[in-house]
Amino acid sequence: METSTVTSSSSPPPSPSPSPSPQAPQAPPANLDAVSLGRLSANxxxxxxxxxxxxxxxxxxxxxxxxxxxxxxxxxxxxxxxxxxxxxxxxxSSPAAGxxxxxxxxxxxxxxxxxxxxxxxxxxxxxxxxxxxxxxxxxxxxxxxxxxxxxxxxxxxxxxxxxxxxxxxxxxxxxxxxxxxxxxxxxxxxxxxxxxxxxxxxxxxxxxxxxxxxxxxxxxxxxxxxxxxxxxxxxxxxxxxxxxxxxxxxxTDESTLDPEHAKRVRNIHKALDSDDVALVGMLLKESAITLDDAHAIHYAAAYCEPKVLAGMLNLDSANVNLKNDSGYTPLHIACMRREPDIIVSLIEKGASVLERTRDGRDALTICKRLTREKDCRKKLEKCKERSKAYLCIDILEQVIKTKSSISEERLCEEVQIATPLLADNFHMRLLNLENRVSFARIFFPSEAKLVMRIAQADSTEEFTGLTLANFAKLKDDLNDLKLRERFDALTKTVELGRGYFPHCSEVLDKFLNEESTELFFLETGTPEDQRIKRMRFSELKEDVLKAFSKDKAVAAIASSTSSSSSPRYDGKVRHGNKRAKLLR
CATH class of the missing domain: 3.30.710.10 (Potassium Channel Kv1.1; Chain A)
Incomplete structure (x- = not known):
């Protein structure tokens, strides 16, 4: 049927306007129909x-x-x-009597x-x-x-x-x-x-x-x-x-190239449709097909309950970052479905949030481009349940943020060192930690000493680098206990320093990322090199001292707030703010 549009309206005539002056040009009459229609439509x-x-x-x-x-x-x-x-x-029918x-x-x-x-x-x-x-x-x-x-x-x-x-x-x-x-x-x-x-x-x-x-x-x-x-x-x-x-x-259609393979894949998918993980395990044992061959993790991420996917991930060593013929990993599929529990299960099993599709989208981009602004409002109403879309985006953003904030030292702990090249990398990271702590000890020795004592770094042996005599031995013994203890202690020292001296840590981060470690050796190089390094060192010292003042001011405010908000008890010693004490 054709739906007609409103073409007329009854509305009161406009109020008379004063007569124009003889000098003013006469205005054209208003389109009363248009005005009336617009007013009626708005009402x-x-x-x-x-x-x-x-x-x-x-x-x-x-x-x-x-x-x-x-x-x-x-x-x-x-x-x-x-x-x-x-x-x-x-x-x-007519409305009810009520x-x-x-x-x-x-x-x-x-x-x-x-x-x-x-x-x-x-x-x-x-x-x-x-x-x-x-x-x-x-x-x-x-x-x-x-x-x-x-x-x-x-x-x-x-x-x-x-x-x-x-x-x-x-x-x-x-x-x-x-x-x-x-x-x-x-x-x-x-x-x-x-x-x-x-x-x-x-x-x-x-x-x-x-x-x-x-x-x-x-x-x-x-x-x-x-x-x-x-x-x-x-x-x-x-x-x-x-x-x-x-x-x-x-x-590329496997049903045409290998009908038997296609049949086995269909059987696994049917078992997944029935949420029968045990049957999937039996089918895998009875044939040479694997979860990767059937893209079973992709299928479960798209259509199965979260508990079924979790059971599938425990069956055998499936590749959670495997891409299907469309170029999607199981995590990409889960993001298209926007199911938080499945996304979490895949990430816990090692699914990469940084893998990209053929057109350059990662998991977070997929999720965002499927989500309306309405479903992901930043200001959530009180006592309202978060939408699944919001939770998925929040999970992915937190994982990406965590991965990007992991320091190089922490990444080194997670890497299994198995080659001479990686051994050099480990020792280089250890040297970087030594240099960072050494700079901290120069600028604020008492505070650095206290932090090292808390982290038990003062009880480990300083690493000064490799020599030709011990390099071959260290390559064969990459899990050297003393080096590991020193590495762990210095890593903890740096982490504590970030907590107690955030502004100072930012200055050191910028310096160590942008400058050469040769700045530490002020007496080396040509006279001109030494002059430039001394000048840069003075600038760095000034920046660190300014940052140190900021850290002390923040700690003093925190200590004052804590003292004023806490009840006092006569005859009892109150534990003050640890960070404030450390900065005194």
């Missing part, structure tokens, strides 16, 4: 505001639930503007109604109320990735898809045509896997041209066949498979 739009909730006489109930599970509507307006609603409301409002379940009202969100429904209803289609709200139609252009990210696609379901269900043909053109533009720009929701809406709403365009684009892509089989409607997948059969994609 009707207010009816969708929550403030007018009590004026509504019906409710549309969304399938996704949550705080915005219902949208109040006005039957007389919708019936006057839409034959669909006129027929529907006419068929309803005056209850009719509740329309959107999932039952229109095909695809369970996919429609609050913002999309309000946008389409707003068109019925006002005759105008407003731009989508930013928080519901763009992702949280600041580097995204937001031209074809998933939230933008989802908003138009949801709006298409609503417009088609309400039989608003002009909106369906408009949304179809927008979706067609998305197909040419979006990632292939993000086109799948468009295939569903094109199939449900019977948009054959859009459906053909989507199927051709997906068939030409490298999206995994198992993923398509799981996600697409049966007829659409059959068409994709038929197109691929006559293209280069068929050359």
């Amino acid at each position: 009707l739009e207010r009816l969708l505001d929550p403030a007018f909730l009590n004026c509504a006489d019906a409710e549309v109930v969304l399938a996704d639930g949550g705080d915005e599970a219902t949208v109040p509507v006005h039957r007389c307006i919708l019936a006057a503007r839409s034959n669909f609603f006129l027929d529907h409301f006419s068929s309803l 005056g209850g409002k009719p509740r329309l379940e959107l999932a039952e009202l229109v095909p695809g109604g369970r996919h429609v969100g609050h913002e999309a429904l309000v946008a389409v209803l707003g068109y019925l109320y006002t005759g105008r289609l407003k731009p989508p709200p930013q928080e519901a139609a763009i992702c949280v990735d600041d580097r995204c252009r937001h031209q074809a990210c998933r939230p933008a696609i989802d908003f138009v898809v949801e709006s298409t379901y609503a417009a088609s269900g309400f039989q608003i043909s002009e909106l369906v045509s408009l949304f179809q053109r927008r979706l067609s533009d998305f197909v040419n720009e979006a990632l292939a896997e993000d086109i799948l929701p468009i295939i569903h809406v094109a199939s449900t709403c019977q948009l054959p041209d859009l459906l053909n365009q989507c199927i051709q684009r997906v068939a030409d892509s490298s999206v995994d066949r198992h993923y398509l089989e799981k996600e697409l409607p049966g007829e659409a997948f059959s068409r994709v498979k038929e197109i691929r059969r006559y293209s280069l994609h068929d050359e």
Whole structure:
């Protein structure tokens, strides 16, 4: 049906204005129709505001639930503007004696109604109320990735898809045509896997041209066949498979190259569909196939419960960073699903958050470009449960932050030293620690001595470097106990120094990263070299002393605050702020 737009309105005539002076030019008469229509449209739009909730006489109930599970509507307006609603409301029985409002379940009202969100429904209803289609709200139609252009990210696609379901269900043909053109533009720009929701809406709403365009684009892509089989409607997948059969994609289809291998893979996937980890283990033992051969971790990350994936990761030594034919690791798949428990399980088993897809996206980027601003608000309301999207992004950001903040010394502890080259690297790191602590002892000897005593570094032997005589021995004995003890003690010393003297540590970090360690040896080199090094050393000393003053000021404030906020007890000694004592 064709939905008419508002073309006239009755409104009071404008109040008379004073006659213009003879010198002033006569203003053209105002377009009263345009003014009236704009005013009427604005007034009707207010009816969708929550403030007018009590004026509504019906409710549309969304399938996704949550705080915005219902949208109040006005039957007389919708019936006057839409034959669909006129027929529907006419068929309803009279309201109950108690005056209850009719509740329309959107999932039952229109095909695809369970996919429609609050913002999309309000946008389409707003068109019925006002005759105008407003731009989508930013928080519901763009992702949280600041580097995204937001031209074809998933939230933008989802908003138009949801709006298409609503417009088609309400039989608003002009909106369906408009949304179809927008979706067609998305197909040419979006990632292939993000086109799948468009295939569903094109199939449900019977948009054959859009459906053909989507199927051709997906068939030409490298999206995994198992993923398509799981996600697409049966007829659409059959068409994709038929197109691929006559293209280069068929050359990599294991079902054609090795039917027995494909059968075993299907059996493992069926066992996963049944959440039967024990059966998966039996299938692995009975055949030569492995979890990696079946991309079973990818499959479990996409479709299984978190506990099933955890059980799979304990079966055998699966490669958690293995990429499938589409170039995705299991962590990439888990981020597409946005399931926090699965992301955590994979990271705990060694999944890299820095691995990138073929188009350069890492796990965090994938997650962000699937997440609306609405789902990842920084200011969370009190007592509100965080969305899974928010948790996934938070987990990934924390892991990346932790990895980036790990010092080189800590990384050295995690590396298994097994070659002469790595041995040199270990000794170089140890020398760097010695140099750093030596500089600290020069600038504030008493404080550095105290920190070294707390870290028990004063009881270990100083490492002065390797000589030709002991280099070969150390290469064969990389776990030398004394070196390890010294390394651990100096590492703890540096960590304590960062806690007690953060500003000083920042100055030393910058110096050690930018300057040569030769600055430590002021008496070496030509006279000009010595002059330059002494000058730079004086500048460094001044910077450190300024930073040291800042650290003492912060500690004094912390000590004063602690003393003033703590009760005093006569005859008892109170333990002061440890950091403040250390700086005195």
